Amino acid sequence: MALRGTLSSSGVRPPTIRLVADTRDDARTQVLDEARALDEADPLAPLRAMFSLPNGVVYLNANSLGPLPRGVARRLEQTVEHEWGEQLSASWVHGDWFDEPVRLGDRIAPLIGARAGEVLVADTTSIALTKLVGAALAARPSRHVVLSSTDNFPSDLYVAAGAARLHGAELRVVEPGDVRASLDESVALVALTQVDFRTGVMHDLAAITEDAHRAGALVLWDLCHSAGAVPVECEAHGVDLAVGCTYKYLCAGPGSPSFLYVRQELHDTLANPLPGWLGHSAPFGFELDWHPVDGVRRFMTSTPPVLAMAALDAALDVFDGTTIVELRKKSVALADLFVRALDASAAPDLEVASPRDAGVRGAHVALGHPRAPALAAMAASRGVVGDVRPPDLCRFGMSAPSLRYEDVVLAATVLAECAHALA
Numbered sequence: 001m002a003l004r005g006t007l008s009s010s011g012v013r014p015p016t017i018r019l020v021a022d023t024r025d026d027a028r029t030q031v032l033d034e035a036r037a038l039d040e041a042d043p044l045a046p047l048r049a050m051f052s053l054p055n056g057v058v059y060l061n062a063n064s065l066g067p068l069p070r071g072v073a074r075r076l077e078q079t080v081e082h083e084w085g086e087q088l089s090a091s092w093v094h095g096d097w098f099d100e101p102v103r104l105g106d107r108i109a110p111l112i113g114a115r116a117g118e119v120l121v122a123d124t125t126s127i128a129l130t131k132l133v134g135a136a137l138a139a140r141p142s143r144h145v146v147l148s149s150t151d152n153f154p155s156d157l158y159v160a161a162g163a164a165r166l167h168g169a170e171l172r173v174v175e176p177g178d179v180r181a182s183l184d185e186s187v188a189l190v191a192l193t194q195v196d197f198r199t200g201v202m203h204d205l206a207a208i209t210e211d212a213h214r215a216g217a218l219v220l221w222d223l224c225h226s227a228g229a230v231p232v233e234c235e236a237h238g239v240d241l242a243v244g245c246t247y248k249y250l251c252a253g254p255g256s257p258s259f260l261y262v263r264q265e266l267h268d269t270l271a272n273p274l275p276g277w278l279g280h281s282a283p284f285g286f287e288l289d290w291h292p293v294d295g296v297r298r299f300m301t302s303t304p305p306v307l308a309m310a311a312l313d314a315a316l317d318v319f320d321g322t323t324i325v326e327l328r329k330k331s332v333a334l335a336d337l338f339v340r341a342l343d344a345s346a347a348p349d350l351e352v353a354s355p356r357d358a359g360v361r362g363a364h365v366a367l368g369h370p371r372a373p374a375l376a377a378m379a380a381s382r383g384v385v386g387d388v389r390p391p392d393l394c395r396f397g398m399s400a401p402s403l404r405y406e407d408v409v410l411a412a413t414v415l416a417e418c419a420h421a422l423a
């Protein structure tokens with residue numbers, strides 16, 4: 001009874017989530033009471049009101065597509081109707097459309113521990129990766145290997161292999177634990193994703209970066225599962241290069257542009273392998289030769305996706321009044337509570353596949369179940385939305401801005417009931 005009808009903030013009984021088990025069970029009631037106390041005291045609780053969330057749904061899939069910030073629709077309307085509709089082409093100048101890639105990069109910078117002028121919003125993650133892998137290989141001409149690991153996002157491996165081929169180099173893929181021991185003088189670049197998209201296991205970014213530098217290699221981190229959820233500290237750890245998408249924890253919407261980070265000290269030595277007019281020092285000089293503009297903007301190739309950038313700009317408002325450290329603190333607490341609520345429910349066949357130690361875990365919790373797709377579908381039909389990574393993992397993203405502690409306890413209870421139903 002304790003858990004019944006508690007999902008909706010409006011006090012209206014939610015349409016989809018129904019708990020069928022006897023919920024007066026002591027351990028679970030205790031976790032729920034704790035969740036409510038945490039919600040009461042949560043300094044980030046007001047952020048939830050910045051999102052448009054369907055009633056009766058616990059959305060745990062920001063690791064795939066972040067939920068919709070309310071400000072996005074308003075901002076898009078303004079950009080479309082006023083800047084595009086009325087100002088027309090003058091908006092390239094008056095609306096500062098040209099400067100958006102750098103200005104938005106500066107808004108993302110504090111979330112990844114970068115300095116102003118080091119982050120550019122452009123392209124998609126895969127294209128940004130192609131460019132930075134090429135730039136790194138060209139900067140280490142006597143070396144011919146891009147080193148990565150089997151836990152990387154497979155598409156990153158396809159991209160890295162393709163980019164390496166274009167530069168007469170090759171991709172070497174080793175087990176995650178073997179990366180540091182595989183560093184030798186053939187390695188030009190170490191390219192890894194910080195958080196394993198399946199298990200949430202997090203690489204030791206500082207140690208790998210340091211070892212790679214000692215071996216004379218550059219380092220590129222894919223921050224798709226970090227940006228907006230896990231503090232990265234690019235500057236402090238001397239990270240050379242990074243890419244990341246903005247449609248996951250940054251909530252900028254489907255297909256929103258990626259960001260790329262190039263350490264300031266490398267701006268003059270790395271060359272954009274896909275030089276385009278918008279990275280030219282005089283884009284409207286129409287010279288026959290390419291001369292890079294100063295700074296990170298030289299990594300721009302083509303015309304920015306202005307509408308998608310307007311959505312990103314509005315989405316980043318969510319992060320304005322907080323810090324990545326605060327967000328991470330809540331995300332860890334959400335994940336810990338979720339895991340404890342699952343433990344308390346003793347659900348059959350359901351196990352925590354992510355590290356229990358938050359220090360080596362990203363922002364999602366993966367659960368193993370022999371019928372993961374069926375489990376995820378059943379939970380989704382009851383309003384608990386995560387996703388599946390076949391064959392046997394379900395993922396649940398612990399996104400601090402939009403989630404309440406009570407949500408994750410409720411989600412754990414529904415998942416446990418689904419596991420019982422499937423047993």
Ligand SMILES: *Cc1c(COP(=O)(O)O)cnc(C)c1O
Nearest residue numbers: 124125126153193222224225245
């Ligand atoms: C989501 C994700 C991508 C997405 O790449 P796109 O080019 O936007 O399709 C890339 N790498 C990782 C690690 C991801 O999680």
